[in-house]
Amino acid sequence: MSLLLVITLVVSGALVFIAGFHDVSNSIATAVRTHALSPSIAVLVAAVFNAFGCVAGTALGSTVADWLILPDGPFNLGVLLCGVLAACCWGLLTYWWSLPSSTTHALVSGLVGASVATVLLGHEALDGVDGQFWLAVALPLLATPVVAFVLSFAAVALFGYLDRNAEVHFLSARNRAALAVGSAVVALGHGMQTGLRSITVMTAALITAGVADRDGGPVGAVVAAVALIGAAGCLTGGWRITHTLGYRLVRIDPLRAMVTQWISAALMFGGTTVLDVPVSSSQTVAAGLLGTAANHRFVAINRPLATRIVGIWVLTVPACLLLGGVLCLAIDPLVGLAR
Numbered sequence: 001m002s003l004l005l006v007i008t009l010v011v012s013g014a015l016v017f018i019a020g021f022h023d024v025s026n027s028i029a030t031a032v033r034t035h036a037l038s039p040s041i042a043v044l045v046a047a048v049f050n051a052f053g054c055v056a057g058t059a060l061g062s063t064v065a066d067w068l069i070l071p072d073g074p075f076n077l078g079v080l081l082c083g084v085l086a087a088c089c090w091g092l093l094t095y096w097w098s099l100p101s102s103t104t105h106a107l108v109s110g111l112v113g114a115s116v117a118t119v120l121l122g123h124e125a126l127d128g129v130d131g132q133f134w135l136a137v138a139l140p141l142l143a144t145p146v147v148a149f150v151l152s153f154a155a156v157a158l159f160g161y162l163d164r165n166a167e168v169h170f171l172s173a174r175n176r177a178a179l180a181v182g183s184a185v186v187a188l189g190h191g192m193q194t195g196l197r198s199i200t201v202m203t204a205a206l207i208t209a210g211v212a213d214r215d216g217g218p219v220g221a222v223v224a225a226v227a228l229i230g231a232a233g234c235l236t237g238g239w240r241i242t243h244t245l246g247y248r249l250v251r252i253d254p255l256r257a258m259v260t261q262w263i264s265a266a267l268m269f270g271g272t273t274v275l276d277v278p279v280s281s282s283q284t285v286a287a288g289l290l291g292t293a294a295n296h297r298f299v300a301i302n303r304p305l306a307t308r309i310v311g312i313w314v315l316t317v318p319a320c321l322l323l324g325g326v327l328c329l330a331i332d333p334l335v336g337l338a339r
Contacts, residue, residue, distance in 0.1 A: 005209040008081045009202060013229050015084050016198045018091040019103045020050065020233015023194070025242035026100070026264070026285040027187040030257035033246035036176040037183065039237065046187040047234035053191020054227040057272060058199055077208045078334075079114045082327035084201060086110030086320045098240040099312045102280035104197055106320045113324030121332055144271075144279055145287035145313070148263055152291030155259045160295075163255075175254035182261030189268030190281045191230065197278065198226045244305070249289055251300040256292035263288050283313060 027049075028042040037045065087107040094101040163171055202222045246252065264284040271279030286309055293300040 004077050005205060008077055008205045011081060011084050011088060012202050015088050016226050016229040017233040018088055019194050020230045021236040021238040022091050022095050022103060023190055023281055024234040024238040025245050026190060026281040027183045029242045029246035030252055030260060031179055031183040033252055034176060034179060034254045034257045036179040043235055043237050045184050047231040049184045049187035050191035050234050051227040051231040053188040054195025054230055055223060057192030057196040058223050077205060078331045079118055079328055080205055082114040082331060083107060083111030083324050085327055086323040089323060090320050094312060095240060098244045099309055100241050100245065100282035100286050101312050101316050102282050104278045104280055105316050109317045109320035110324030113321035114328040117325040117328035144267060145283045148267060148284040148287035149291035151263045152259055152288040153295045155263060156256060156292050156295040159255060172254055175258045179254060179258040179261055182258060182265055185265040186261050189265050192272050193268060193278055194230060195226055199223055249302055249305055250293035259292050260285060260288035
């Protein structure tokens with residue numbers, strides 16, 4: 001059990017690091033592209049606010065043990081490992097493809113796939129995962145990008161009307177300043193979302209292994225580790241996806257970049273503090289960029305690339321479901337020796 005717990009915690013930490021460099025582009029891409037922040041400053045700001053968001057998200061969130069409950073035993077700890085490992089693999093693959101995708105969707109889908117495999121093997125399924133699937137994957141997958149697209153499209157039209165007589169240099173400076181602040185807020189929101197998710201997984205592993213109390217909430221060392229590992233991931237810059245969002249997907253300007261960041265931040269904070277559901281920063285930012293670019297008098301969207309990104313969003317769920325299930329079936333003979 002102790003070795004399996006160590007492996008699960010290490011892989012969970014790896015997922016935190018992967019999420020850091022995979023998703024940091026959501027907060028820095030537009031700011032770097034429009035020169036609101038230099039690359040080094042943008043990455044540093046993202047890392048600091050992401051770490052702070054991890055701690056703040058834990059304080060605002062509900063007891064993390066309520067999100068995911070595993071029956072005691074090495075096999076069920078292995079099931080958790082399979083779900084996390086599936087999310088790691090998908091995150092690395094989509095980063096190699098330079099395409100933004102949701103780590104939360106990958107994780108929950110991997111856990112659902114592993115949970116289904118447990119039933120096929122005659123074991124007890126993970127409590128809460130199947131219900132969480134519809135709340136954390138299916139609903140946000142359909143709703144969040146649409147909401148981000150529509151709100152961003154409308155916001156560009158509104159600002160265009162309000163600023164129609166304003167001086168161009170003033171508008172450019174104002175939008176860049178607001179964009180710089182918005183980038184920090186997006187990083188904060190991402191830290192709140194990914195921090196609570198990662199702390200939940202690690203705490204569930206500790207509880208299953210009998211190291212932590214189910215009613216005791218997250219362990220302080222886990223919170224600190226998630227914050228530091230996530231910040232370290234952000235410091236790498238995630239430049240492959242940053243280039244996709246900032247330079248390849250749409251034609252961007254300070255106004256549209258500012259609108260994208262603040263709409264995304266509002267949706268993430270609303271999901272965390274009001275609706276208490278995960279919101280994908282990758283999907284909100286990409287959809288927001290598409291919404292702002294759609295409200296443009298010229299063709300401003302790279303349609304083939306946009307199609308690939310949406311295709312990856314749709315493919316994330318079945319791919320991670322399958323991967324989580326296959327990994328669970330594969331480890332059954334190994335962890336079965338400990339039963």
